[in-house]
Amino acid sequence: MLAKIYITLKKDVLDPQGSVIANSLKSLGFNNIEDVRQGKYIEIKLDSENEESANKQINEMCEKLLANLVIEDYKVEIN
Amino acid sequence: MKSHVIVFPGSNCDRDVAVAIKNISGHQPQMVWHKETSIDKSDLIVVPGGFSYGDYLRCGAMASTSPIMQDVVKKAKEGVPVMGICNGFQILIESGLLDGALMRNSSLSFICRDILIKPKNQSSVFTKKTQVAKMPIAHNEGNFFVTSEQLKKIRDNDQIAFQYCDENGNVSEHSNPNGSLENIAGILNENKNVLGMMPHPERAAELAHGCEDGKTIFESILN
Numbered sequence: 001m002l003a004k005i006y007i008t009l010k011k012d013v014l015d016p017q018g019s020v021i022a023n024s025l026k027s028l029g030f031n032n033i034e035d036v037r038q039g040k041y042i043e044i045k046l047d048s049e050n051e052e053s054a055n056k057q058i059n060e061m062c063e064k065l066l067a068n069l070v071i072e073d074y075k076v077e078i079n
Numbered sequence: 080m081k082s083h084v085i086v087f088p089g090s091n092c093d094r095d096v097a098v099a100i101k102n103i104s105g106h107q108p109q110m111v112w113h114k115e116t117s118i119d120k121s122d123l124i125v126v127p128g129g130f131s132y133g134d135y136l137r138c139g140a141m142a143s144t145s146p147i148m149q150d151v152v153k154k155a156k157e158g159v160p161v162m163g164i165c166n167g168f169q170i171l172i173e174s175g176l177l178d179g180a181l182m183r184n185s186s187l188s189f190i191c192r193d194i195l196i197k198p199k200n201q202s203s204v205f206t207k208k209t210q211v212a213k214m215p216i217a218h219n220e221g222n223f224f225v226t227s228e229q230l231k232k233i234r235d236n237d238q239i240a241f242q243y244c245d246e247n248g249n250v251s252e253h254s255n256p257n258g259s260l261e262n263i264a265g266i267l268n269e270n271k272n273v274l275g276m277m278p279h280p281e282r283a284a285e286l287a288h289g290c291e292d293g294k295t296i297f298e299s300i301l302n
Contacts, residue, residue: 013224016187040136065144068137068173070180071224 001048003058004077007067008039042066051078080301082108082123085151085167087142092128092164092281099284100125103294104301113145121159123300124151128165128217128279138181138220139169148174160204160300161273165218168265168275177266177275178233179225184218185258191217193290194256196264196278197248199239203267205274206240208299211248212292214283216256216264221277223259223266233266240274241265 009015015037022036044061048054058076067074082100086093093110100108100123108125111118118124132141142148148170155161155176163171171177184190194216198206225233233239241264245254255262257277265276280293 013182014185016183016185020187065140066136068140068180070178070226070229071182 001046001051001054002079003044003046003054004079005042005044005058005062005066006039006075006077007042007062007072008037008074009071010073013071039072054078080104080106081119081121082106082125082301083111083118083121084108084125084127085111085113085147086127087113087129087131087145087170089131089133090127090129090166092166092279095279095281096125096127096164099281099293099297100301102285103297111147113142113147116146117150118147118154121154124154124159124161126151126161126163126167126170127281128167131166131170134220137169137173139166139171139173142166142170143173143175152176155268155273158270158272162205162300163273163275164279164281165216165221165277168277169220171273171275176273177268178229178238179223179266181220181277182222182224182258183220184222184256189217189219190221190256191215192256193283194264194278195244195246195254196241197244197250199242200237200267200271203240203271203274204300205267205296206299209241209292209295211244211246212280212283212295213290214278214280214293216278218257218277221257221259223263223277225260230260236269238267238269238271239263240267241276241278
């Protein structure tokens with residue numbers, strides 16, 4: 001099973017890297033940029049009986065190590 | 080007096096801390112490799128600065144899962160003084176001993192220069208001898224953040240150890256090098272026996288460093 005994990009800063013946490021990327025894109029002529037948020041993408045291959053148990057395990061991994069829940073949100077997709 | 084300095088792959092301030100402790104207390108601290116699982120009876124455990132595990136994933140995240148950290152957390156909960164400097168602060172946050180998060184500096188630059196700090200909590204075992212003090216910072220991720228509920232909690236419980244200030248001790252936006260919330264340079268845990276701070280007192284601890292202000296923090300714990 002393959003889990004895809006997207007980790008981004010929470011909405012109310014300032015993302016200075018995102019702001020700099022937005023400015024650079026605007027300077028390249030992409031004038032319709034409204035907002036840029038930068039984050040991390042992690043893929044985990046795991047041997048799991050079913051999607052439900054994989055999901056439970058991946059969520060535990062996110063909470064224990066992969067994301068810092070004080071400043072970050074995460075989203076998990078499993079295929 | 081028995082002290083211990085934890086060493087991770089990528090620690091680079093471990094020996095500086097050991098020299099400062101030796102000079103100030105007269106006792107040689109014991110270096111403890113991160114693969115060890117327990118620390119002897121200790122009067123002070125220091126988690127030093129550096130780039131443990133190359134700052135992979137998040138600064139301090141990998142080191143917080145090292146075998147020795149289970150015993151550091153246990154000892155901290157038993158009341159042993161534990162001090163994390165710079166990357167050590169990041170490791171203590173990631174191990175759950177301290178609140179908050181250390182984000183990328185608001186300027187997006189690595190900052191390496193002298194700054195001034197002053198204690199907010201003036202009675203803890205770490206802060207009671209320090210006034211306005213000069214010492215270096217050297218970090219890319221020192222921008223302290225906590226949720227508004229956590230901020231209220233650490234304020235109400237007098238857990239703010241140090242704040243960045245100017246030479247007159249004024250805490251202002253101008254004296255904030257990295258965007259930290261409320262100019263926070265260091266915090267304490269609820270029981271005040273765990274300190275995390277971004278500035279490096281061990282790099283301002285003898286005349287050859289150009290400044291000795293950092294000594295006051297070690298003197299406070301060691302004597």
